[in-house]
Amino acid sequence: MTVFLVIIVLALLAVTGWQISKIFDLSKRPDADTSQIANDKDNRLNGILMLAFVIFLYVITIYCFWEYGRFYLPEAASEHGSEYDTLMFVSIAIIMVVQVITQGLLHFFAYKYKGEKTKKALFYADNDKLEFIWTIIPVITLAGLIIYGLFTWSDIMNVNTEEDPMIVEVYAYQFAWRARYAGEDNTLGKANVRFIEGVNQLGVDESDSYGKDDKIVTELHLPVNKPVLFKFRSQDVLHSAYFPFFRAQMNVVPGMITQFGFTPTITSEEMRQSEYMVEKVKSVNEERNERNEVLQAQGEPTLDPYEFEYFLLCNKICGQAHYNMQMKIVVESEEDFNAWLEEQPTFGSVMADQSQDADRPEDSSGSEDPASEEDAEGEDNTNNQSQESDAVAVVENNN
């Protein structure tokens, strides 16, 4: 179907070219007007083209809304997201009304009042009443939008701490994300890049007891319908944590902690089942199959079929692999979430494990606090199996 737009463009171009060539032909007559100043014929032709142009504008507007409107993100998967979408639709409706009317007038006037030798323009220099009208209409409309927008904005940005949101740190570095859950105490341990060493990749302060039960993971799991407050921290350059499906975004700034809170409302599974997503995945897979045919012909490995997962992506230029800095997000029921979180090792246990490992060439365990080691073991000795593999994964990821 995209061919349709191309055809329209080409057709208009062809019409233009044809008309222009006609002018060339006509202007070859010996008595031709060579002043290079528009004459009545040019005025008429370009006036008509102005009218054609505004029709073109309407056509591509309708086409884009029809064909690409479906690209608009699925139903917001967060509580504030529906407010966001409503505001967005109201704004789009208003600007489209203004767009259609003003473009129509502009081009219609350009057509209607195309110049003729015998015509006289109207000397019409000002009119206070008109000026007032089109100052006051934008004032009222914009005042409405501003007030509406600002209420929504303060709703979104002022995190309600009385609801006791779950604290999650989202940590960014070139070119991946980590998440750190605050654990039982729902308080993140202190952290600074100066503590980064070995498996302690997020620079959590080992002497801070709040950090012991923190859990560091490579994919973000969120319980549905529970408020979450994200704390963002970057290790190197600016990043931006963009959660398109949750209508959330915040820059991640080295040297400071930024925050954004939202409540996920649709689980990954529900989203996959939604009519929108079934349709979307189908169309993505069609696209991928087309590409696979080409790849197969070239004898290259083919693409896997696509299945939907929420994702977090980096949306602030951060270096060469900026385009592939993503993290999977899973929204699930609270039980599933708790079960998953239970499996993750605590920071304390990971560090304890590291210091137990006597084979390490560069030993920094001298600074280890033996008390914290015990502490960590006491809390988490059931998870030794998984933490081992996780620590390895973490180290590999560092490269």
Added chain:
Amino acid sequence: MSAIANAPAHDHHDDHGHHHKETFITKYIFSQDHKMIAKQYLITGLIMGIIGIAMSILFRIQLAWPEQSFWIFEALLGKWAPDGVMTPSIYLALVTIHGTIMVFFVLTAGLSGTFSNLLIPLQIGARDMASGFLNMVSYWLFFLSSVIMISSLFVEAGPASAGWTIYPPLSALPQAIGGSGMGMTLWLVSMAIFIASSLLGSLNYIVTVINLRTEGMSMTRLPLTIWAFFVTAIIGVVSFPVLLSAALLLIMDRSFGTSFFLSDIFIQGEVLSHQGGSPVLFEHLFWFLGHPEVYIVILPALGITSEIIATNSRKPIFGYRAMVASILAIAFLSTIVWGHHMFVSGMNPFLGSVFTFTTLLIAIPSAVKAFNYITTLWKGNLQMNPAMLFSIGLVSTFITGGLTGIILGDSTLDINVHDTYFVVAHFHLVMGISALYGLFAGVYHWFPKMFGRMLNKNLGYVHFWVTAVGAYGIFFPMHFIGIAGLPRRYYTNTEFPYFDDYADVNVIITVAAIITAAVQLVFLYNFFASIFYGKKAVQNPWRSNTLEWTTPVEHIHGNWPGAIPSVYRWAYDYSKTNEDGEYVIKGQDFVPQTVPLQDKEEELNH
């Protein structure tokens, strides 16, 4: 352009007794004549424009057909495109330098530099700029900065690649990206020189407009072009020094170990000693220029089109005073809206509210201007010269692009479209394409004044119509992939299968971009061929009221051969009639500013 003897540039007296011979160097190279400097700016700007647009075509090809091999990449990018496949680092470099060149070198210097220089003395009735020498220095600093910017393309580790906004720490740390080494240093040096050039130019424009207006040329009789250039120069003087301070602090962070913008950084296995700085401070400093900058780009274009639409509608511009008031309001507001680029930067949300408020306020004067343009067309006698077409095109793209600003200026809505292709579509339409249309409109309209010859109108029509369709073809669909969450500055979108079905849109955009860029060649041909072979221009081809058309076609230094003309009326007495319905001057639908009030003519206050 015949070799007419010229007086020294600082001579603003009416007597022109002491002419002396000019050499080739003083006439064409180190010229102090504002008309020659305007041409120098224009041609340098056009060359930079060719480079900037060519870069955009290269990265558009990569976006449409990601990671495929093209001989053109291999030919132009060399080691940055092994086997003809563009690398991610050169992609970012192209994006960065494209932005820098188009914003600063084409649309600031190429547009405002050209037409401020050409039109300020001519339209206010002055022999030259207040200081011809500073004017010359301003151009040559611009030239130098252009050369340095281009030379940065050839350094070993690549040119600056941190985006045209060069946010630190990415732009400060060569470890973070290759382009932040020598390439970034050259970028900063080039921009520092560019700012010096811009300040010299702006101060000159301001002083000239205030002091050198001819007799009778009160501020309320100035053509809107001059109002726009004058206010633009003021915005430049207010905001460019802030960018200079940001650049200087960044140079210190990079080279002298200070920590203005850097703190707590661990990169490539080591902790840097920087402590206590904030990248957000840089964002504030950058956008304190960065936002006014978009008005520095668009206001001259709006000034140019005001003049062209009035002339070609054969009607006065509607609401002259409202237009001036809008320019002033936009100028004032433009300096207090920069925070709308930073809603999600980690800035206090309350500040976000304030910036939302001021940002949506600036929509009001912009809307007034758009309505006034439309009303100016109403019941006109529109002469569809290419300049007029580009001016109407500007109003169209200014409206389309401006309206989406209402979404981006709303802090809430910005959350999810920030840094997506929606932003790219918005600013390209409202300041990129609109300002380019302003530039083209200006060139078509004042080409006879600059070169004494006419541009070919039929080539102009082809140029306009293909560009108009193409520009919407590029940027209209882009809104939709942006609002669907596609981030800008991604080398390829294939890492996210979710975005796979936008691939077709990217192909359409790229095809439209290639067609649009190709048709600019028609313009270039027209431009350069007409300089030498164009039809000779008459003195006032567009039957315009302003003073520049009272000068002879042949350029002379000092602009007017005799005394400087006096001005008796505003610039917009088109189709003015007496009570009996007859034109003020019989058989002529315009009354130049130099014509005194006629018998039976009613004096109007505008």
